[in-house]
Amino acid sequence: MPDGRPQTRIQKKNTDAIREAALDVFSTHGFRGATLDQIAKAAGLSKPNLLYYYPSKEAIHVSLLSDLMTTWLAPLKQIDPNGQPMEEILAYVHRKLEMSRDYPRESRLFANEILQGAPRIRAALEGDLKLLVDRTVQIIENWMAEGRIARVHPYHLVFSIWSLTQHYADFDVQVRSVLTGEPPMTHAGDFLDHLYRKMLTPA
Incomplete structure (x- = not known):
């Protein structure tokens, strides 16, 4: 108002x-x-x-993006540093998949903003998002130092989860075109579980 x-x-x-x-x-x-x-x-x-x-148009856009950032950060905040590393990471993967399934329009809104250089949410990306990702990376580094998961680049692990899960929302038309007759996410969770377990299981 x-x-x-x-x-x-x-x-x-x-x-x-x-x-x-x-x-x-x-x-x-x-x-x-x-x-x-x-x-x-x-x-x-x-x-x-x-x-x-x-x-203005921008006022509506900023309002939507502000609420979206809160929604987007929530799954990452739920990672428990005292939990079982593999299960915590896989639970995060599944939460991100659920967001792609349940909030495809919001995902595309966010992606469009990023593609334009994030003029309306850059402060949030460099502030709240970076702080949260840095915290998550520290958790992952601690798990690796304890030998509980394999050594990987922690930032790129987070980025890979973002890209693999958000693909189902941002490229929905492409996914549906290839997977004719099969709901897009029928096997996505099982595939990503297998992928990250293989990647993160200590040798």
């Missing part, structure tokens, strides 16, 4: 409609290709009505 007051039921309904519509439009067309007219039409509102809630 412009004045910060609590929203009425109708105002919340309209705000939710705008955000849902914007998520569809941004994830399909990217920030540059999206327009306020498209978002207003998809939300079932007039453009002036939309502008009552959000002053």
